[in-house]
Amino acid sequence: MPSAVKMLFFLSSALATVVAVGLLGYGMSARWATVTMSCAKKGTGNFNGSALITMGLFSGELQRQFCPFGNTDKFQVFSVLQGTAVSLHAVVLVLLGLGLLFSACTILISLYNSVSNPYETFMGPSGVYACGSLSACLSFVALIIYVVNATATSMAEDVVKSDNSDVELRDQSSAMEIGYFFVVPYAVMSLVAVAVIVVYDRAAYTHRREQQRPTEDAPKEIMMY
Template sequence: MILHGLCVFLLALCLLCSVLSILISFYNSVSNPYETFMGPIGVYVCSSTSACLSLLVLIIFVLNITVTTMAEELVPSIETIASVLLTNKTSQMQVGYFLVIPYMVLSLGAILLIYLYEHTAYTHRREQERPTEDAPKEIMMY
């Protein structure tokens, strides 16, 4: 039961990190280009924290379902059905569990997108700093 609570808490932290990543991206896109809030580092940190926590949730939840006997102990603990005899005990993952996987992929995609944008902007700035390297030598002499 504690591991389920931990999974819910970690998923709430994932959601908070995603909201922070979105807010940082929106603020940086509408603010002055020379004044950004944490720049791309903020998006990197929030998105990577979110992706790592969601991976941790996936692992903890699977271990909790397969290794522990939490489901077998939970059903008899309900007072109205205490006299139930459990047979064919199985646990299965539902849609909510598998929706964490695209969430993790999208968080990693955000990191990749910001990295590619920063790399392209850096390459463009470097090309603008050296405009005369490709010019003919006769033009550079004057």
């Protein structure tokens, strides 16, 4: 049976990871980006219309104003994106999914260590280090890929032209929304879960060294008997 101190540290690590998963779960269901563009009917050169796209990871909303008409439509992201844009979007979802998977592993390993004393294997502190660090790293990579996709590919144009390709677009302006930024505290809390176990592991190592010191410092003549 582990000590009360060990239980407290590993349960704290599990709790931090649960909070992280909750943050990412909310973030994945919220808005991720808002994109605005000037719009004109193809061949006219009169950019008096506009398109406002509010995107989440799975669905979004398109508001047209004289582009070339005015209406509001909802859409499914994967049904309107094409080429590089849909590939990068799929990569973002895969990375976030893997992050959640590794977070679940962190929770399970932390809970296992809070009720047992496993050997120093992947089911010990090293497992928390690996899973928690991977969760944070994958989520940061997902953030970078998403912002590149939203600003440097045809993602927004694919949405506007999905039901009317007879338009020209320019002056694209993108802004990240709350769902995107919620990934940051998810990564931070994942690292906090790792840091809690690092503190415990260092304290446990120091305690073991202090227990061994009297034997190490004893005269060789005494140790022979």
